[in-house]
Amino acid sequence: MSAKTNAQITDLRSALDLLRTVQGQLIETDEPVDPQAELAGVYRHVGAGGTVQRPTRIGPAMSFNNIKGHAGAKVVTGLLASRERVALMLGTKPERLGFLLNEAVKEPIAPITIPRERALCQAVVHYATEPGFDIRALIPAPTNTAEDAGPYITLGMCYASDPETGESDVTIHRLCLQSKDEMSMWITPGARHIGSFFKTAEDAGKPLPISISIGVDPAIAVGSCFEPPTTPLGFDELSVAGAIRKQAVEMVQCLTINERAIANAEYVIEGELLPGVRMREDFHSNTGKAMPEFPGYSGPAAPELPVIKVKAVTHRCNPIMQTCIGPSEEHVTMAGIPTEASILQMVEKAMPGRLLNVYAHAAGGGKYMAVLQFKKSMPSDEGRQRQAALLAFSAFSELKHVILVDEDVDPFDSNDVLWALNTRYQGDIDTIFIPGVRCHPLDPSQTADYNPMIRDRGISCKVIFDCTVPFPLKAHFQRAKFMEVDPRRYAPELFKKE
Structure with a gap:
């Protein structure tokens, strides 16, 4: 989206107008819907995502134009329930x-x-x-x-x-x-x-x-x-x-x-x-x-x-x-993107150029879990990835789990992150426990009933999962290298020129 279009978004209505011009980003319905539970029940299937009980998915925003008991009223939900949609409305890449x-x-x-x-x-x-x-x-x-x-x-x-x-x-x-x-x-x-x-x-x-x-x-x-x-x-x-x-x-x-x-x-x-x-x-x-x-x-x-x-x-x-919807991808977006910014800011101040990106993962609602993409460029960088994780906990106090990955792992691709967990991680040496730290009171596992060692509701054991390759071994963990090609020649409908 051009900077000019981005500047034209000043309110909810102009944001909706933009989404109407992009296929698959907004659907509208005149079907009568009850705001009491039914509306959310519908959107669960359309595009809620996040930590909503399955089946759900990330999908378009939705405008309900016929609300029972509220003549003439409209309700919009899911506007922010997609990282791609938010990037579109804010004029950047996801x-x-x-x-x-x-x-x-x-x-x-x-x-x-x-x-x-x-x-x-x-x-x-x-x-x-x-x-x-x-x-x-x-x-x-x-x-x-x-x-x-x-x-x-x-x-x-x-x-x-x-x-x-x-x-x-x-x-x-x-x-x-x-x-x-x-x-x-x-x-x-x-x-x-x-x-x-x-x-x-x-x-x-x-x-x-x-x-x-x-x-x-x-x-x-x-x-x-x-x-x-x-x-x-x-x-x-x-x-x-x-x-x-x-x-x-x-x-x-x-x-x-x-x-x-x-x-x-x-x-x-x-x-x-x-x-x-x-x-x-x-x-x-x-x-x-x-x-x-x-x-x-x-x-x-x-x-x-x-x-x-x-x-x-x-x-x-x-x-x-x-x-x-409370547990939807919309919450992930609103809570998670500022979390990412906070972590990027704090780590960059301490060790410039090493933290490449951060994803506040949807599975943690944008608050509990962050994936940090960290680059080790010299022997002395070994161990700094764990310092970055500690800084992440300082940047956002409600964070519970940090997963560290190398520069060749996409932090936004859960399959890639889990691949690193399975091939670059040994639980007995790459797991760091930090018990007894204040987190967020809405985590139901953070109670003395769940763990008698927890002294107060909202106190948790924070954990670092270091899925980065030790620097001396990086040469032994090179991913298979494929030929560099321009896929647009063969599948232009899938790879549009940016």
Whole structure:
């Protein structure tokens, strides 16, 4: 895709317009679909991928244009559920996405505020004080399964500011619609900037204003998923999207709270995180489950979560709801590409030129597993590959497993990685265990019930699988060399000229 086309993507609608021009990237249906479990059940077969239970696959994005109970509403899912599709929308190659995000973090462009009369997201306004106001009727939020705690907003760009410093940040959180004007909000302990902002406000006995923008430029969704230390507290990840697009993200002042929202979002929810108020996540369903999460299991319903009191919902004319299946390839993309960028940045600083690429593998939901392609060029490089793995754990604290491969192994090809595991790895000498390290609480194996040695939920044994050839033996592990040819002469329909 040309740079010119890339620059023309400014919102969800322009991204969909681009996908309509590329065969196999978007399908649309007018068939009536129930947002409660049925919609996700359909997309599981069409293109969910990720850690979704098989049968599933990576396929096109999908627009459902006839949502039961929501006349005139549309729901789009799977926009980011393909590495190739994301690369298309961000104007790069799939294997270069981590590098693109790394470059964007280094040269951020801060968001700007535009006048309200130019903000498409405020074309239609619904105040919570109006008779009949009900967020569940206004927003066609789906459930992934029949056991979910309720309808979830899974791709809401949550934006808030530190009450003391005024520094702002955007992150994605699990948001369950609990009543006509209340939502519960999952905040991973110690891992989200907004959690820090809320603690500051709550300690002072004050609510925290927060906006949730739904249906945005894919660059915003991907850029918002960076975590410390790559983007420290006070770093506004909207500036990453600005750098990707070479132009600032446009914001607008909210109508009912002292906060901003993304000006061309499809929907915006304005509200406040209430101090001292908590709610059981499955208050209505009583299933004990929240929704399917990236490890592939339904996450347990939290016994108490912070509550957002909704003040208003604004939206564009004929708004499009964007959603995500929890364990799908879409999560892999959003979490994994910033993870790759973070690892590339940290290792490159420590040992320039040796780490060739990184893939945050789909089997780990973009968080638990990374494949590092490492090049040893001299005898003293032996052992540095394991140092790179340690740096990867430092770059992304939720990482659980690192697989190291040589420069002749494609880190994005699981068969090639497993080939290296089978021919360049001996378990007793090439496995490095790092027990007792904090990881991510959604891994169901990280409990004392599973392993009595685990002291607290979310603590794990991190593992390095070194599938690289020892430097002195590299000459003995040369892959069979085939003749170099131009396959386009023989199968032009398969090998189009770039």
